[in-house]
Amino acid sequence: MSSNPLVELGRLGQSPWYDFITRELMASGELARLIREDGLMGMTSNPTIFEKAIAGSEDYDDDIRRLSTEGLGAAAIFEALAVADVQAACDAFLEVYTRTNGEDGMVSLEVSPTLAYDTEGTIAEAARLWAAVNRPNAMIKIPGTEPGLRAIAASIASGINVNVTLLFSVERHAAVIKAYLAGLETRIALGQRIGSIVSVASFFVSRVDTRIDPMLDASGHGELRGQAAIANARAAYQVFDAAFHGERWQAVLSHGGRKQRPLWASTSTKDPALPDTYYVEALVAPDTVNTLPPDTFRAYRDHGEPVIRIADADPAPVLAALSAAGISMDEVTRFLEEDGVAKFAASYQSLLAGIEAKAAALVH
DSSP, X not given: OOOOHHHHHHHTTEEEEEEXXXXXXXXXXXXXXXXXXXXXXXXXXXXXXXXXXXXXOSTTHHHHHHHHHTTOOHHHHHXXXXXXXXXXXXXXXXXXXXXXXXXXXXXXXXXXXXXXXXXXXHHHHHXXXXXXXXOTTEEEEEEOSTTHHHHHHHHHHTTOOEEEEEEOOHHHHHHHHHHHHHHHHHHHXXXXXXXXXXXXXXXXXXXXXXXXXXXXXXXXXXXXXXXXXXXXXXXXXXXXXXXXXXXXXXXXXXTTOOOOEEEEEOOSOOOTTSOTTHHHHHTOOTTEEEEEOHHHHHHHHHHOXXXXXXXXXXXXXXXXXXXXXXXXXXXXXXXXXXXXXXXHHHHHXXXXXXXXXXXXXXXX
């Protein structure tokens, strides 16, 4: 029995992934160590992570100089850098991918957040990025906006592994599951195999409390602080559990389909009054992924207490109490989705501006 809580999470059916990627992480051997010693089973990226990695180091400067002198613009330079990093990470995780029969060892690359409301643009970019990375354990991240639903179904039908991101609403999570199943059903109808296709639904957690807790304080309902996000995620897990035990799923399962696992995102603790592993501990559950930023990853390795807790409390009373306190989860989750898209788009534009500035400085 390992004493490492992260390894124990894996034994309980929850795969710990890393919400971070840099070239140095791989080149230094640190990623290999995390996989070997800490049971790391996958990795996610987003525009904010790449912005920090590329702007915050000189590791990419030689490539930026070379690509710029070849006539590439900032967006093309970023894509080349990101694809190379994701390819290297996929290769590092290949043993995990093989050992878990293709369930884990996945590395995610996001379509441009500027396409979050562009169905056809997302479908085209997902296909292009999937072909560019050219690794069986890559995942393409598609925002779970309403226009993204058809892009998710189409990408799954094309045989692309999809990480659906920016999910805040339980109802939208249910719609994403239906889009995933529809994509698999399209392949089945065409006589195509589905057994190798992997998808996760990234359900964001702590940002819900960050939005709601000040509202509770203002309305005199501070006793509900720190409860909305976990209740919302537990309700999403109930939707997942029901969907993947129903008749529609059984038909897909008979063709070798895999469950679309919930991935708990935004699991770092923002409120200093709460423990630093607060959201991780509450959401330990079978058939799930938790993508942890480095600080939370280290904290959980140090003092995590892995026990399956997903069903420790019924989310319904908490959600009812929030409603009675004047909190509209529909309004909150709609705001968070729009805000999340806007923040990733801002990071992407800032990233491109940083690459342009670096290129100009490096070439001249």
